[in-house]
Amino acid sequence: MQPAEILTSLFPAGHQVxxxxxxxxxxxxxxxxxxxxxxxxxxxxxxxxxxxxxxAGRILAIAARPDPAPLLFLVDSGSQRMSRRDELMGLSxxxxxxxxxxxxxxxxxxxxxxxxxxxxxxxxxxxxxxxCGELVALPGAWPEVMDLPSMARVxxxxxxxxxxxxxxxxxxxPGLDNLFATGAIAEIWDPAQPLSEQLKAVLAxxxxxxDRARWGLDRGGxxxxxxxxxxxxxxxxxxx
Amino acid sequence: xxxxxxxxxxxxxxxxxxxxRLSHLLDAGSFSEFLGxxxxxxxxxxxxxxxxxxxxxxxxxxxxxxxxxxVLVAAQEGxxxxxxxxxxxxxxxxxxxxxxxxxxxxVVILFDTGGVRLQEANAGELAISEIIRATVQARAAGVRxxxxxxxxxxxxxxGSLIAGCCSALVISEQGRLSVSGPEVIETNKGVEEFxxxxxxxxxxxxxxxxxxxxxxxDLFVADDVAAFRAGALAALDRPATLxxxxxxxxxxxxxxxxxxxxDAADGTEVWAxxxxxxxxxxxxxxxDAFLTIANRQREGADAAR
Numbered sequence: 001m002q003p004a005e006i007l008t009s010l011f012p013a014g015h016q017v018x019x020x021x022x023x024x025x026x027x028x029x030x031x032x033x034x035x036x037x038x039x040x041x042x043x044x045x046x047x048x049x050x051x052x053x054x055x056a057g058r059i060l061a062i063a064a065r066p067d068p069a070p071l072l073f074l075v076d077s078g079s080q081r082m083s084r085r086d087e088l089m090g091l092s093x094x095x096x097x098x099x100x101x102x103x104x105x106x107x108x109x110x111x112x113x114x115x116x117x118x119x120x121x122x123x124x125x126x127x128x129x130x131x132c133g134e135l136v137a138l139p140g141a142w143p144e145v146m147d148l149p150s151m152a153r154v155x156x157x158x159x160x161x162x163x164x165x166x167x168x169x170x171x172x173x174p175g176l177d178n179l180f181a182t183g184a185i186a187e188i189w190d191p192a193q194p195l196s197e198q199l200k201a202v203l204a205x206x207x208x209x210x211d212r213a214r215w216g217l218d219r220g221g222x223x224x225x226x227x228x229x230x231x232x233x234x235x236x237x238x239x240x
Numbered sequence: 241x242x243x244x245x246x247x248x249x250x251x252x253x254x255x256x257x258x259x260x261r262l263s264h265l266l267d268a269g270s271f272s273e274f275l276g277x278x279x280x281x282x283x284x285x286x287x288x289x290x291x292x293x294x295x296x297x298x299x300x301x302x303x304x305x306x307x308x309x310x311v312l313v314a315a316q317e318g319x320x321x322x323x324x325x326x327x328x329x330x331x332x333x334x335x336x337x338x339x340x341x342x343x344x345x346x347v348v349i350l351f352d353t354g355g356v357r358l359q360e361a362n363a364g365e366l367a368i369s370e371i372i373r374a375t376v377q378a379r380a381a382g383v384r385x386x387x388x389x390x391x392x393x394x395x396x397x398x399g400s401l402i403a404g405c406c407s408a409l410v411i412s413e414q415g416r417l418s419v420s421g422p423e424v425i426e427t428n429k430g431v432e433e434f435x436x437x438x439x440x441x442x443x444x445x446x447x448x449x450x451x452x453x454x455x456x457x458d459l460f461v462a463d464d465v466a467a468f469r470a471g472a473l474a475a476l477d478r479p480a481t482l483x484x485x486x487x488x489x490x491x492x493x494x495x496x497x498x499x500x501x502x503d504a505a506d507g508t509e510v511w512a513x514x515x516x517x518x519x520x521x522x523x524x525x526x527x528d529a530f531l532t533i534a535n536r537q538r539e540g541a542d543a544a545r
Contacts (some may be wrong), residue, residue, distance in 0.1 A: 085502075090497065091420075095404065096372075100482065100487055125365065131372065145358065171363050181362075184369075210374075225327050232335030236312060237343065239303050
């Protein structure tokens with residue numbers, strides 16, 4: 001689905017979301033009662049220091065507001081922008097700042113819901129979609145950790161070998177189903193049904209804690225994470 | 241700062257193993273490990289790639305004391321898989337941070353990582369997201385989370401985002417802090433954008449001196465375990481606060497950085513704009529000469545992180 005289509009389906013009562021330089025901002029009305037703040041990264045934009053700071057500034061302004069309006073983060077990005085300038089300016093700080101801003105909004109009483117409808121990868125994925133309190137996705141979304149040529153260089157395996165393994169290894173392979181299996185995504189929405197109703201259903205549930213390790217266990221994509229984390233926590237608490 | 245002496249010999253942080261760093265960072269005999277190698281919690285994924293596994297999955301987590309002050313600690317081993325974060329490795333750090341929040345116990349993380357372990361990429365990516373959430377939750381409970389940056393693998397990828405969520409960071413000249421590593425930038429954008437073999441360029445762009453000068457980290461120390469210990473103790477005296485005001489200050493700080501340096505082509509140009517007279521001399525300056533100039537001219541973070 002394209003952003004215009006998604007926004008129409010999300011906000012039958014109308015929206016004021018605009019796009020500028022690959023970033024979305026505005027708000028929409030799910031129904032007569034519920035207004036939702038919208039931010040987003042669209043068109044496979046690769047967020048660098050500038051984009052990350054613009055998004056964080058908008059999110060912090062929402063966090064500072066006393067009302068509890070939910071915040072919806074639409075995501076169709078590349079990886080973080082890979083450039084000498086972005087790293088020179090401290091991209092790690094800026095992306096971390098974006099993740100912290102999202103968390104601050106959540107802590108201040110705004111539900112933060114990521115809607116992954118396109119791509120996202122690597123550090124950009126961590127600082128946007130994965131930093132929301134809940135992440136939902138539309139079919140056709142394509143999350144990945146790293147593109148195969150970069151992966152080949154780092155792992156010193158050929159692209160062909162990686163492609164072969166990617167076809168058979170869910171914990172390593174890109175794509176929505178594989179990320180879903182690890183517990184990254186709460187639910188995959190049905191594009192044939194009104195997105196407004198599916199958003200309302202998410203908002204009607206109480207905000208949960210971080211259940212992703214348990215989902216990964218239940219879905220078979222991460223067999224060890226939940227028990228290892230619990231065991232270290234238990235040992236630390238017992239040690240005192 | 242502690243000087244090397246017969247009783248306190250120089251011990252390179254960069255050259256030490258994770259366990260070697262921990263044993264000399266913490267008070268003698270204070271360390272207890274959780275889920276240590278005898279428990280053999282191996283990566284369930286590396287065998288698919290015919291890669292060797294390690295009994296601690298490349299991270300040591302436990303409790304210890306720093307000058308009598310109890311802390312939780314995690315040390316990544318850069319010599320195993322480049323310190324990369326996989327499912328078990330990541331879950332050990334997440335569990336430690338969950339405990340820290342409940343115990344209100346400060347945490348010291350010895351970073352040495354290339355980021356996500358690509359052979360288990362999805363599990364590692366998600367682990368980093370869980371670690372970030374556990375870090376900010378611990379900080380919200382008043383827990384300090386200190387990052388030490390000086391390992392041989394640097395602090396790259398998702399590891400650099402975790403570092404960006406710490407309450408204070410300590411770095412040595414050898415420390416490198418960056419999202420995309422030099423080879424990844426070169427692979428994607430070409431050697432004209434970044435020549436990964438140009439080591440001087442790597443240090444000028446993401447090395448410890450540059451990060452200290454722009455306020456990306458809080459303390460700069462020698463490549464020495466005793467110096468990192470002193471740095472960790474100083475970092476533990478800094479505030480842990482993470483709230484709207486701190487994040488608004490960080491927003492302003494990062495915007496100011498872009499306004500001031502955003503069109504600089506190279507680290508030396510940034511340092512010239514900081515008012516450093518001979519910016520090309522910075523890489524060769526020894527510790528004392530560098531700190532004398534840096535502490536006068538640098539952008540500080542003022543706990544805005």
